[in-house]
């Protein structure tokens with residue numbers, strides 16, 4: 416395979432640029448022509464494809480977002496849209512595509528593979544909700560961003576004897592809330608994977624207050640609903656002063672952590688090696704710090720889908 420392309424799709428994630436850089440530089444090192452598709456699957460349909468040099472991916476290793484930009488493409492969900500995408504690749508003589516994205520993008524990559532295009536998928540999403548991997552690209556950075564914010568909110572919550580409720584991202588996943596919750600010493604975490612009873616939360620807050628601690632940090636994942644609604648219910652039932660912060664897209668940007676930079680580099684290089692060896696239809700992952708490549712048609716185990724044992728640790732360590 417001599418012509419390969421790389422694209423980013425779905426929600427952006429810190430570290431996507433690192434993976435793009437690795438695909439381009441390793442591809443060229445091995446004698447390939449490497450193309451960037453601009454704007455995810457939507458850009459592919461529109462033929463926004465440009466050859467990239469090693470220099471074109473200089474100065475991006477430390478930058479969040481994706482230099483190729485991304486999209487959520489309704490057209491790519493249709494057979495006509497995908498047929499147009501395949502035609503665009505054929506017109507440029509591209510035989511293999513590295514797709515960097517989340518679970519939706521992975522579904523798209525499987526469809527592209529079924530249409531005859533060789534694909535390898537790199538799990539890139541802050542949500543950490545993909546099968547076959549203990550970690551997704553961008554998750555570590557997002558967790559660190561949340562921890563930094565939560566530390567700041569704890570400072571002011573302590574000063575005012577308040578409850579700080581922080582709503583974090585995770586479309587259907589509590590992973591960010593669980594990891595950041597343990598890391599910032601949160602008193603409570605509310606995630607879609609665990610049934611939430613507001614009475615339990617209020618009992619815990621009351622016990623803290625009886626014990627002389629009058630501030631607490633609660634992390635709620637967006638998948639359980641609005642943090643502001645939960646805060647209103649706490650106020651209505653127990654009368655506590657609760658301030659809500661929705662971190663939102665703050666969590667999606669920013670410079671990737673070293674862990675994400677190393678992961679993105681390893682996956683980018685591996686994706687190129689697979690395609691140039693003719694191994695296609697693979698979803699990359701990391702398990703026990705080893706890079707793995709699952710075949711799309713293998714039953715892919717979820718290695719670490721929201722480790723809810725973290726909620727028990729958090730519960731037992733917070734007082």
Ligand SMILES: Nc1ncnc2c1ncn2[C@@H]1O[C@H](COP(=O)(O)OP(=O)(O)O)[C@@H](O)[C@H]1O
Pocket residue numbers: 424425426456486487488489490491492493516517518519520521522523526539540
């Ligand atoms: N079942 C599917 N078939 C074809 N394309 C899909 C499918 N699911 C998702 N996609 C494509 O992948 C894009 C990104 O998916 P999305 O779920 O929004 O983000 P992410 O990949 O970050 O999880 C979608 O906008 C769509 O173009």
Ligand SMILES: O=P(O)(O)OC[C@H]1O[C@](O)(COP(=O)(O)O)[C@@H](O)[C@@H]1O
Pocket residue numbers: 425426427517518519539540541542584585586587637667
């Ligand atoms: O970019 P948008 O459209 O605001 O989407 C927000 C969603 O994207 C995420 O930030 C990341 O999810 P994906 O990587 O799967 O797209 C979710 O946590 C959130 O629910």
Ligand SMILES: [Mg+2]
Pocket residue numbers: 425517518519540542586
């Ligand atoms: Mg997703």
